[in-house]
Amino acid sequence: GAGVSQTPSNKVTEKGKYVELRCDPISGHTALYWYRQSLGQGPEFLIYFQGTGAADDSGLPNDRFFAVRPEGSVSTLKIQRTERGDSAVYLCASSFGGGAIDTQYFGPGTRLTVL
Amino acid sequence: GDSVTQMEGPVTLSEEAFLTINCTYTATGYPSLFWYVQYPGEGLQLLLKATKADDKGSNKGFEATYRKETTSFHLEKGSVQVSDSAVYFCALGRDQLTFGKGTKLSVIP
Numbered sequence: 001g002a003g004v005s006q007t008p009s010n011k012v013t014e015k016g017k018y019v020e021l022r023c024d025p026i027s028g029h030t031a032l033y034w035y036r037q038s039l040g041q042g043p044e045f046l047i048y049f050q051g052t053g054a055a056d057d058s059g060l061p062n063d064r065f066f067a068v069r070p071e072g073s074v075s076t077l078k079i080q081r082t083e084r085g086d087s088a089v090y091l092c093a094s095s096f097g098g099g100a101i102d103t104q105y106f107g108p109g110t111r112l113t114v115l
Numbered sequence: 116g117d118s119v120t121q122m123e124g125p126v127t128l129s130e131e132a133f134l135t136i137n138c139t140y141t142a143t144g145y146p147s148l149f150w151y152v153q154y155p156g157e158g159l160q161l162l163l164k165a166t167k168a169d170d171k172g173s174n175k176g177f178e179a180t181y182r183k184e185t186t187s188f189h190l191e192k193g194s195v196q197v198s199d200s201a202v203y204f205c206a207l208g209r210d211q212l213t214f215g216k217g218t219k220l221s222v223i224p
Contacts, residue, residue, distance in 0.1 A: 033211060042119075042204050042214030043159070056210060091159065100147040100208045101166050106159040 002026070004107035006092050012113045013082055021077040021110045023092030029105075031098030032075050034067055035091040037109070043091050049075060050098050082114045117142045121205045121215035128195055128222050136190040136218050138179075138205035146207040148172075148181050148188040151214075154201045162190075162203070195222045 005024040013019050025032050030051055035043035045059040049069045057067075064082075069075040079086055089109040095102040122137040140148065150162040150172070163172030168183035177192045188205060200222050205215040 031210075035212075040216070042206070042216050043212070045211040045213065048211050059211070093159075098210055100210065103161050103164070104208075104212060105161075106151075108158045 004092055004094050004105055006090075006107040006110050008110060009108065010111045010113075012115065014115050015082060015084060017082050017114075019079050019082060019112065021079075021090050021112070023075045023077070023094075023107060025073065025075070025092070025094030026105055027073075029094035029096050030072070031095045031102065031104075032069060033093040033095075033104060034075070034077050035093065037089045037091055039088075046077070046090075048098070055098070079112075082112075084114050087112055087114045117146065117207055117209075117213045119205050119207055119213055119215040121203075122218050123216070124202075125219040125221060128220070130197055130222055130224050131194045132222075134190070134192040134195045134199075134220070136203055136205075136220070138188045138190065138215060140186050140188065140205075140207050142186075142207055142213075144209075145183075146209050148179070149206040149208060149212065150177070150179055150188070150190050151204045151206060152201045153204070153217075159204070195220070197222045197224055 032049040034046040037043040048056040052072045064080045067077045093104040093106045118141045147166045149164045152162045163174040165172040165181035171180045202217045206212045
């Protein structure tokens, strides 16, 4: 079956612009996660959805970052007034039920470059 | 809060050499522990996991044992191959995952 997909694969934008990054999880997976990976670092947690609701958004760095999952499937990460420090690879993962034991399956990521 | 510290790379080994990548963690309670791998040009994928103390995860010849007394989850493989060249990430999980910085392994023929 299809894995987690993310679009676009690359996004170049200018400082101050608004961007949207999309994640399409594995069909039937109720849990969805967003992470951010800077060069030479491990992924850092941003937000976790269980169904349509954000179960934990403690990793969002500030109020410029927002994510939605209105129908419990596709999710969009939205970044307002982008800054150069937002440049990173944004990873999405999904798992069947969530929780520590369920395996998270990662997408290929969206590489965001803010000029 | 939770944190993971793993051996800094890069690590370069000859084919058939023994591999150890150290990983230690700080966490309250009993999280699950994972090793993820990222092959060149590919996404992160789960290599192995352990969900409780003394569990051993294994896959593709790799092994790691959840050691609560030393808060460690070291990755080992007895004989590495060129195809094992990748970046390896240790992680601990409750709901979200907390990752280490990654260790790049290069295996030369």
